[in-house]
Amino acid sequence: QVQLVESGGGLAQPGASLTLSCAASGFPFSDYAMAWFRQTPGKPREFVASFGRGPSDIHYSDAAEGRFTISRDNAKNMVALQLDSLQPEDTGVYYCYADRVMTAWALKRGPAAGSWGQGTQVTVSS
DSSP, X not given: OOEEEEEOOEEEOTTOOXXXXXXXXXXXXXXXXXXXXXXXXXSOOEEEEEEOSSTTOEEEOTTTTTTEEEEEETTTTEXXXXXXXXXXXXXXXXXXXXXXXXXXXXGGGOOOSXXXXXXXXXXXXX
């Protein structure tokens, strides 16, 4: 079955960077759109970034655009999220998500019936 394991979260100071990784297994990785969502305190889970089945099929939320970078390595079944210029409002749990049906663009509107990782905590504080 689909397994997604996130890593790389932690504590960072404002302005710093973190790299989140998601190791995928149990499914044909290249056939799936991959995405990152996050849940920040007091808010519902929200879209951060997605990477579709094509090499340039990449989308970001307004909050992530210009600061975060999503990448995927189909040979290693990995998707990563580089977080730069972190701000306290980026604090939350970041989830990796895989979807066989949805497009990366459609995931901007929210997740569907895909699969989730367990999440990794990112805390931005001085």
